[in-house]
Amino acid sequence: MRKTVLASLALLLASSTAFAQSASGAATDGKVKIGILNDQSGVYADFGGKSSVEAAKMAVEDFGGKVLGVPVEIVDADHQNKADIASNIARQWYDTQQVDAIMELTTSSVALAVQAVAKEKKKIDIVTGAATTDLTGKACSPYGFHWAYDTHALAVGTGGALVKQGGDSWFFLTADYAFGYSLEQQTGDYVKSSGGKILGSVRHPLSTSDFSSFLLQAQSSGAKVIGLANAGLDTANAIKQASEFGITQGGQHLAALLFTLAEVHGLGLEAAQGLTLTEGYYWNLDDKSREFAKKFFARTKKMPNMIHSGTYSAVLQYLKAVQKAGTDETEAVAKALHEMPVDDVFGRGGSVGANGRMIHDMYLLQVKKPAESKEPWDYFNVLATIPGKEAYIDPAKSGCDLVK
Amino acid sequence: MTMIFGIPLQAFLGQLLIGLINGSFYALLSLGLAVIFGLLRVINFAHGAQYMLGAFVAMLMLQYLGINYWFALVLAPLVVGLFGAIIERTMLSRLYDLDPLYGLLFTFGLALTIEGTFRYFYGSSGQPYNVPAALAGGTNLGFMFLPIYRGWVVVISLIACIGTWLLIEKTKLGAYLRAATENPTLVQAFGVNVPLLLTLTYGLGAALAAFAGVLAAPVYQVSPLMGSNIIIVVFAVVVVGGMGSIMGAILTGYMLGIAEGLTKVFYPEASNIVIFVIMAIVLLIRPAGLFGRDA
Numbered sequence: 001m002r003k004t005v006l007a008s009l010a011l012l013l014a015s016s017t018a019f020a021q022s023a024s025g026a027a028t029d030g031k032v033k034i035g036i037l038n039d040q041s042g043v044y045a046d047f048g049g050k051s052s053v054e055a056a057k058m059a060v061e062d063f064g065g066k067v068l069g070v071p072v073e074i075v076d077a078d079h080q081n082k083a084d085i086a087s088n089i090a091r092q093w094y095d096t097q098q099v100d101a102i103m104e105l106t107t108s109s110v111a112l113a114v115q116a117v118a119k120e121k122k123k124i125d126i127v128t129g130a131a132t133t134d135l136t137g138k139a140c141s142p143y144g145f146h147w148a149y150d151t152h153a154l155a156v157g158t159g160g161a162l163v164k165q166g167g168d169s170w171f172f173l174t175a176d177y178a179f180g181y182s183l184e185q186q187t188g189d190y191v192k193s194s195g196g197k198i199l200g201s202v203r204h205p206l207s208t209s210d211f212s213s214f215l216l217q218a219q220s221s222g223a224k225v226i227g228l229a230n231a232g233l234d235t236a237n238a239i240k241q242a243s244e245f246g247i248t249q250g251g252q253h254l255a256a257l258l259f260t261l262a263e264v265h266g267l268g269l270e271a272a273q274g275l276t277l278t279e280g281y282y283w284n285l286d287d288k289s290r291e292f293a294k295k296f297f298a299r300t301k302k303m304p305n306m307i308h309s310g311t312y313s314a315v316l317q318y319l320k321a322v323q324k325a326g327t328d329e330t331e332a333v334a335k336a337l338h339e340m341p342v343d344d345v346f347g348r349g350g351s352v353g354a355n356g357r358m359i360h361d362m363y364l365l366q367v368k369k370p371a372e373s374k375e376p377w378d379y380f381n382v383l384a385t386i387p388g389k390e391a392y393i394d395p396a397k398s399g400c401d402l403v404k
Numbered sequence: 405m406t407m408i409f410g411i412p413l414q415a416f417l418g419q420l421l422i423g424l425i426n427g428s429f430y431a432l433l434s435l436g437l438a439v440i441f442g443l444l445r446v447i448n449f450a451h452g453a454q455y456m457l458g459a460f461v462a463m464l465m466l467q468y469l470g471i472n473y474w475f476a477l478v479l480a481p482l483v484v485g486l487f488g489a490i491i492e493r494t495m496l497s498r499l500y501d502l503d504p505l506y507g508l509l510f511t512f513g514l515a516l517t518i519e520g521t522f523r524y525f526y527g528s529s530g531q532p533y534n535v536p537a538a539l540a541g542g543t544n545l546g547f548m549f550l551p552i553y554r555g556w557v558v559v560i561s562l563i564a565c566i567g568t569w570l571l572i573e574k575t576k577l578g579a580y581l582r583a584a585t586e587n588p589t590l591v592q593a594f595g596v597n598v599p600l601l602l603t604l605t606y607g608l609g610a611a612l613a614a615f616a617g618v619l620a621a622p623v624y625q626v627s628p629l630m631g632s633n634i635i636i637v638v639f640a641v642v643v644v645g646g647m648g649s650i651m652g653a654i655l656t657g658y659m660l661g662i663a664e665g666l667t668k669v670f671y672p673e674a675s676n677i678v679i680f681v682i683m684a685i686v687l688l689i690r691p692a693g694l695f696g697r698d699a
Contacts, residue, residue, distance in 0.1 A: 026467075039522060039530070041520075042528065042629070043528060043629065044528070045528035046527040046528050046529040047529075049527070049528070096450060176673050202672050203672055203673050204668075204672055204675070205673065205675065205676040207629075207633055208598065208675075208676070209624050209625075209630065209633050209634065210422075210426055210624070212422045212426075212554075213419055213422050213665055213668035213669065213672075213675075214423070214668065214672065216415070216418045216419065216422065216548060217669070219412070219549070220415060220418075232528075232529070232532065233528060233529055233625060233627060233629065236529060236625050237624055237625055238531065238624075240532070240624070240625060241623065244535070244551045244553065244554075244623070245542070245549055245551060246541075246542055246549045248550070250549075256426050262527075263528055263529050265529065266527070266529025266531065266532070266625060266627075267529075267532055267625070268531075268532035270532065270534065271532060302527075341541070
């Protein structure tokens, strides 16, 4: 009997791989095909997830459904935050299903793996869901683009704002993988260069549900700011439990370094109020952003965050580039993407650097108090606009060997 | 300052207490699993989903019916227990005569279906559920700040664990249950309705999971993923404790909670595997588990 149980335990552990969704959609030539590959069932499913697929479809519809006279098709798959599953799907898409570009790619470890596959196969990838600056740094690709945000922009935005408010000593709670390290290091560097100091850090596994041990360590460090270098459900749980342990009441400030509208909605304003965060888009910014958001809401029943609107922008820009190049051949499209200015609901006055980084303005936002919120999803006050040149690393200093 | 293994005594005590709190959830969940396995010989992979259902039922009751935490603590387990009983009666009971693997695959499929359904409607970020006003706030114990709600979790889960153990080991109903497991035909011959007993047992197990779910709702985000995050650990607890041993499951739950808590201080990166390392060691040295009898 016990053998059965042990075997079944192994089965459960292995099952997530076995249940990997395979990509859908028929393979035909004479089509422009875009693959949306992201986490659709795990901790980041609200962060991007199926709603990103909808955003991509909206972009195709807004473009007219066709480019160069051939239909545009969107396919999607769930990578479950696993780099091996993602690489397999990417290979399959590029090799046998005539997918021209893969986009979204939430989770840094996954995005790095897929960008490596894309580079090897000379195919386009546009990352909107992942954060690490390595994508346009040492791991950059002539066909790889990083669209919505990155760890540097988050560090400059949220980190910078808190240091200015006097938060000069930090303790980090860091997700134990590429993204967490990158975010912790860049925020730490920014804090130190502004005269602050780092008192310590602790690394937790992805998908941790109980943060109390880590929070106690952060509490006893006496740091003025506790930086949460994690994302999605992990950040939400950490914030919720921090208020339970009296951390914010005790005068320590929480910095959710990667936190978007979707997670604020899940956490509720009661627990999230007062948090400072950085996003590349806010739906209630002006008429233009509201117009897109209302259409998005009608399809998904939620308001878009920067991942969703960023994916919309990436798909739209890709189609414009294909049209400009007059072909879907990789080199020509990549060249067009590098040259064309970006101007849509998401990337206003944006441009693409030689390292593939799309440089655009970011917004420093603060979560409203429950009483200040006038309608559902009215969650943020815009504190400042961070110019793209400040938010993103100068391509010449990015460490990307494509920049001479 | 006094130091233990290179860390300050205060931090050490704090982590011990945190371990005890997490251990309460492990104990409560592995208890339900052990009851179902011990009496029905069913490996209930839907246990995590039932835990998640408990939290969701409590949250939905508050949202749509205005039923507060205290009533939900009783009502949510009843609802989920009833749901479990229906599942057992209409589906699971058909699989008793087959290899145990069928029950496992069935409950596993059930868990995926339930979680998938909730994820479709509620996404993965989850929903908030506030700590009830009477248990809000915390006290400073000197070595750490203890939220009152967490203290309540330790006390109430200890009571639930001991209560369940007494019910099964010390009451007449429990004796019937245990007898029905040993020799169902003979017990049936004495006029005891065995199928009904089995349905009740499965319902009880599901209700215990839901009870843990309601307790967890104010601590963690109420999320469709909350069950699958914890269920593998709980299975390891049951294996370490000894399959089917109810007291073993309870004690091991607390012990492993503490072991995990301490790992989070010494080497946080290993905190999600330490329980499995312990499981491997225990299986090598005592294959029947710490409290199990050799089959």
